[in-house]
Amino acid sequence: MKVLVTGGAGYIGSMVCIELLNEGHDVFIVDNFSNSEMGTITKIMGITGKMVQYANVDITDRTALEVIFRSYQFDSVIHLAGKKSVSESIENPLQYYYDNLIGTVMLVQLMQQYDVQSIIFSSSATVYHPASICPIQETATLKSSSPYGRTKLAIENFFRELTAAHSNFSVVLLRYFNPIGAHSSGEMGEKPLEVPNNLLPYLMDAVSGKRPILEVFGNDYDTVDGSGVRDFIHVEDLAKGHIKALYYSMQNTGCEAFNLGSGTGYSVLQLIDTFAKVNEIDVPYHIGLRREGDIPVSFADISKAQRFLGWRPNKTLEEMCIDAWRWQLKLLKEQHVEAQIVFPSKKTV
Numbered sequence: 001m002k003v004l005v006t007g008g009a010g011y012i013g014s015m016v017c018i019e020l021l022n023e024g025h026d027v028f029i030v031d032n033f034s035n036s037e038m039g040t041i042t043k044i045m046g047i048t049g050k051m052v053q054y055a056n057v058d059i060t061d062r063t064a065l066e067v068i069f070r071s072y073q074f075d076s077v078i079h080l081a082g083k084k085s086v087s088e089s090i091e092n093p094l095q096y097y098y099d100n101l102i103g104t105v106m107l108v109q110l111m112q113q114y115d116v117q118s119i120i121f122s123s124s125a126t127v128y129h130p131a132s133i134c135p136i137q138e139t140a141t142l143k144s145s146s147p148y149g150r151t152k153l154a155i156e157n158f159f160r161e162l163t164a165a166h167s168n169f170s171v172v173l174l175r176y177f178n179p180i181g182a183h184s185s186g187e188m189g190e191k192p193l194e195v196p197n198n199l200l201p202y203l204m205d206a207v208s209g210k211r212p213i214l215e216v217f218g219n220d221y222d223t224v225d226g227s228g229v230r231d232f233i234h235v236e237d238l239a240k241g242h243i244k245a246l247y248y249s250m251q252n253t254g255c256e257a258f259n260l261g262s263g264t265g266y267s268v269l270q271l272i273d274t275f276a277k278v279n280e281i282d283v284p285y286h287i288g289l290r291r292e293g294d295i296p297v298s299f300a301d302i303s304k305a306q307r308f309l310g311w312r313p314n315k316t317l318e319e320m321c322i323d324a325w326r327w328q329l330k331l332l333k334e335q336h337v338e339a340q341i342v343f344p345s346k347k348t349v
């Protein structure tokens, strides 16, 4: 199959491209490199030994995107391009609605024009009502608490209405829980060029001395140890879910949502402890106040993805932590930064 991957140079997109290439598909990446690097494309080719075509194009640039659609007949689109910071979306909702929503509408316009009937969309667990009961099923009430989340929700609604009107169209909505880890080759992983937002980048910044300490946002939740509970999923497992979704989309029309998570909740303190143990390194942290807008517990019911996509995650929390740190060490070396371990550690970096 020939697959267009928007945002294919990003943290998740690059892993999806590797899986697609390993399965023998042709990949065309469209990325504006706002939070990714062109070097990632060379790495994708190095890891897979396969060629990748790409274009430095913003999906809101309809003219440039149309040149690509005119030149290639795609079988499907895996759409990951978009902005993803909750805090930034509160400061700049216009940008978020424009890039995420308008970008998607333009993409779908071109898909219709050039007769591409299948799309896999990168959605998020943030679409679920904050009070959803865990494990969260796809049928849970949808209500997001940030402009970022509401752009995801608006796009999901758009796709539902689109497939209701066009019966040949196939949309798979993948609701990601908390992707962490890096490629097991150690060659690729998350490299946020913008200010990171999530736990793992902060944790690794604290371990490598880029930040003085990791702040744990609250230890007074009604959880196993008081810290928040999340469903961490290895980014390689997540990427494999996209391939299964692609095959599903080839066989089915309509719009269907699937959770992609591990199906297990771990607390922030359990994650820190596991990271420290498996990497034999100290994680400097202190307990701070709850972060506004955080929910206490979130983890997925993944039985629908298991049943209909034939997908199941394989990697453990330990593997997620090992792969994340291996990649971080490589990144530090690449950046010629001497990792300064600020707290006594058992292992020298």
Ligand code: UD1
Binding pocket: 084, 086, 087, 124, 125, 126, 146, 149, 178, 197, 198, 199, 200, 202, 214, 215, 216, 217, 218, 227, 228, 229, 230, 268, 291, 292, 293, 294, 295, 298
């Ligand atoms: C966040 C977003 C969510 C988005 C998701 C993926 C919020 C409120 N939610 O989810 O909309 O879809 O990222 O990008 O921003 N934590 C700390 N210290 C830190 C950072 C995080 O203790 O420095 C804790 C958080 O309180 C939370 C857990 O770690 O309990 C995971 O946080 P994070 O990685 O930001 O993901 P989510 O909050 O699940």
